[in-house]
Amino acid sequence: MLSQKNGHFAANHGGQSNIIFDYPMKKHAVLFPTVFGAIIFGLLLYFAFAKVNIYAQMSSSDNPLISKTSKTSPVQPRTESAPLAGRFAGAATQNSRLRNTLAWGFGGKTQIGWNIYSALISQTIGTESSPDSGDFAAKLSQWQAAKSLDPTGILDKTTLEALVKHWQSQRLGRSASPGEDRLFAAPIVDFFDSSRSPDLLKLENQTYAAYKRMLAAAAKDLGMQVQFTASGELAPGEKFLRIVSAYRSPEYQAALRRKEPGAGRAQLAVNSPHGTGQALDLFVGGEPVSTKDPNRLIQVQTPAYKWLVKNAHKFGFYPYFYEPWHWEYVPGR
Numbered sequence: 001m002l003s004q005k006n007g008h009f010a011a012n013h014g015g016q017s018n019i020i021f022d023y024p025m026k027k028h029a030v031l032f033p034t035v036f037g038a039i040i041f042g043l044l045l046y047f048a049f050a051k052v053n054i055y056a057q058m059s060s061s062d063n064p065l066i067s068k069t070s071k072t073s074p075v076q077p078r079t080e081s082a083p084l085a086g087r088f089a090g091a092a093t094q095n096s097r098l099r100n101t102l103a104w105g106f107g108g109k110t111q112i113g114w115n116i117y118s119a120l121i122s123q124t125i126g127t128e129s130s131p132d133s134g135d136f137a138a139k140l141s142q143w144q145a146a147k148s149l150d151p152t153g154i155l156d157k158t159t160l161e162a163l164v165k166h167w168q169s170q171r172l173g174r175s176a177s178p179g180e181d182r183l184f185a186a187p188i189v190d191f192f193d194s195s196r197s198p199d200l201l202k203l204e205n206q207t208y209a210a211y212k213r214m215l216a217a218a219a220k221d222l223g224m225q226v227q228f229t230a231s232g233e234l235a236p237g238e239k240f241l242r243i244v245s246a247y248r249s250p251e252y253q254a255a256l257r258r259k260e261p262g263a264g265r266a267q268l269a270v271n272s273p274h275g276t277g278q279a280l281d282l283f284v285g286g287e288p289v290s291t292k293d294p295n296r297l298i299q300v301q302t303p304a305y306k307w308l309v310k311n312a313h314k315f316g317f318y319p320y321f322y323e324p325w326h327w328e329y330v331p332g333r
Contacts, residue, residue: 085134091153203246204277225303
C-alpha cells in the first residue's frame with residue numbers, strides 16, 4: 001500500500017515502509033538535461049544559420065550574378081559592331097563588286113577596280129576587316145564623313161579619288177637635288193642588284209639612316225618571312241626590302257627618257273622625286289618595277305609590302321600608291 005509522507009511515496013508492507021519512491025526528484029532529474037540540451041541545440045542552429053547567411057552575403061557581394069543566375073536568362077556576349085556592320089550590308093555587297101570592276105582614271109589611263117590598293121585603303125581608314133565586310137564599309141563611312149563626303153560606306157569613284165588625293169598629299173612634292181654634300185654612297189650590299197653602277201648607289205644621308213632603322217624594326221617583325229642576320233641586317237641572298245633604286249641625277253633621268261620615250265614610268269620621271277635622294281624603290285616581290293596589274297597584285301600580297309604599309313610611316317616613309325615598291329622619306333609628317 002502506498003502512503004504519502006513529506007511529499008514522498010512509500011510502499012507499506014505490513015505497516016512498514018521499506019521502499020521509498022522519490023517521484024519529484026526523478027522528474028527534475030529528467031527534465032533538466034532535456035531543457036539544457038534543447039537550449040544548446042538551439043544555439044547551435046542559430047550560429048549555423050548566421051554563418052550560412054553571412055557567407056551567402058559575402059559571396060553575393062563578391063559575385064553579384066550568383067543570386068541572379070537561377071532566375072534570369074544567361075548573359076549574352078556583347079556584339080556591339082554587329083548592328084553597325086549590319087547597317088552597311090548593302091554597301092559591303094557593292095564594295096565586293098566594285099573592287100574588281102570600278103572604272104576610274106589615273107596617269108592618263110583607265111584603271112579597273114581598286115583591289116590592288118586594298119591593303120593601303122584598309123590602313124588609311126583604320127581597319128583590318130575584309131573589303132567585302134560590313135565592318136570595312138562602316139570604317140570607310142567614318143573616313144568619308146571626316147573628308148566631307150557622303151558617308152555611304154561604298155568605295156565608289158569619288159571616294160577612291162579622295163583616297164588618291166590623300167595619299168599623294170603625303171609625298172615629297174619636289175624633285176630638286178639635295179647637293180652632293182648631303183648624298184651618301186651606300187654599300188653595294190644594300191642594293192638588289194649587286195652589279196649596280198657606283199654612280200647609282202647614292203641617297204640622301206638622313207634617308208639612309210631612316211632606312212636602316214626601318215630594317216632593324218622589320219627584322220623583329222618579319223623574321224619568319226624575310227631572312228635577317230642576328231644584327232638585324234638583311235641576310236646574304238635575301239632580296240626583299242633591298243634598294244632597287246635611290247638617287248637618280250637629272251642627267252640619268254634624261255637618259256632614261258631618251259631610252260624609253262613611250263614608257264609611262266619615263267614620262268612620270270620628268271619631275272622624279274628620285275632626284276632628291278629621298279625616294280627609294282624597294283624590292284617587294286615580282287618584277288621589281290613593273291606597273292603591270294598582275295605584277296602589282298603579286299607585290300601587294302607579300303609580307304614585305306604589307307609590313308611597309310603598316311609601319312613605314314613610323315620611320316618617315318610614305319608610299320606612291322601606284323607603285324608598291326616606291327617609298328619617299330618625308331620626315332615630320
